[in-house]
Amino acid sequence: MLAICSRTVYPKNLMPHLLSAVLLFILMLPDPAQGWGRTGHFITGEIAQRHLTPEAAAHVERILGETSLAVATVWMDQVRSQDAFRHTADWHWVTIPDGMRYEEAEHNPNGDVVEAFERQIAALKSGELSPEEERDAFRMVIHMIGDMHQPLHVGTGEDRGGNDVRVQWLGNRSNLHRVWDTDMIESWGLTTTQFTDALLILDEETIAAWKQGGPRDWAHESMVYRSDIYDLPENLELGWEYRNRNFHIVEKRLLQSGLRIAMVINEIYGS
Template sequence: MKKLLWVVALVFAAQSAWAWGQTGHRVIGELAQRHLSKKAAKEVKKILGDEDLAGASNWFDFIKSDSKYDHTHCWHYATIPDGKTYAEVEKDSCGDIIEAIARFKKTLASETATLEEKKFALRGLVHMMGDVHQPLHVGNGTDRGANDVKVEWFWRKSNLHRVWDSGIIDKQQLSYTEYANKLDHYTKAEKKQWQNDNIDDWVKENISYRPAIYNIGNGKLSYRYIYEHLDTLEGQLRKGGMRLAATLNTIFG
């Protein structure tokens, strides 16, 4: 029993190290689901069955507990040091979040891929479109996406990556549907902009947030840090939802 508890604890720790928390992923999935075209919603249902995009959004974190999927761990992030662009950095042979998103899109658009391959790709796309909107999933190459930046979060030991994955979101104490209701208000200009920009823009956006995100003073973070960053974080959830919907609407026509 003790051993099992350790395994559970380790799996949980591994999950929290490299992903929006469950709620963040589900919010993005739910927002996207609400903005699918009729045709895209039908195709999604064909592929996922009774699972919706929110339900599919965390699967790629859950499989981290199965060593058969070890090769997928590096698909959740990319490393782009300050002052560099994605094109300039040396690519990891096992892949990264940017090439993974492109690969999943290709599979979903393919006429020869099997239903099983499409399900894997759709779960992957929903998850990685979420992760790519958590700014610290584009790491600076020095601190494992700020996992090594130790902080206190409401007087408990944590790290900066985890604060952005789940710390700020969980403090809002909203379910994912309540959160989606709160965020599901897009102006025409936002819709147009976010449906049209591309992954290079998303990555640049993440990098532009870095100085503010890393401005942590003595590292004792609580209400003030939320106050300073909630708009940015919720903006990322809203963009993630709209861009995922736009991506699927384009693929499925």
């Protein structure tokens, strides 16, 4: 049973064909700091696509060509190990200790997800980028919004965003970061479209309320969930009980990041 936005969806007969099984295997491969896993980022991109203005959607097609917005959300993870983009490795996360705000925290000299996002947004708004530079900045921005909404990408500075917290997930070795970016989402066995359809049960008032603030506010929102995230059993064996108790947070953050991706794109390209 998948409880989403006060509605209940019962997935039935979700028997994936061979290609889906191969894709699921790939998605489950470890990646210690990728924000949402690929499926999570895909979901944020599909949510965003459904909330673009026609003019903004036309610009997205111009920028990305035949690549969908959903697929473009994972580009920043795909290139992070390439020499040309190694400098972006620290742009996926930010450290804000408990009781502090972003402005009070000690900042990484190589940049962080908040600082890099603000810089890339300014570059996009300048209108001075080449087509290639615009495409790269655009793909970084839509990815970083997702990262800021994955609560463990706003870390305390003590455990690498939960990567150092070794746990068992349904009897398999994992870590707390991976549980939040991938394991809980993948445990439902839903496709990106099925997940997005189930999540997009929102009223206009909620949508309007969530289209507020900026990256520093979104990072501070992620900090609110730390007590729930780190409420772990002594044996560190996590499964259905932990997922069902916390999945509303995953749902909310996926929705908020998707809506805010659309909001940012519409602000830059929608008028």
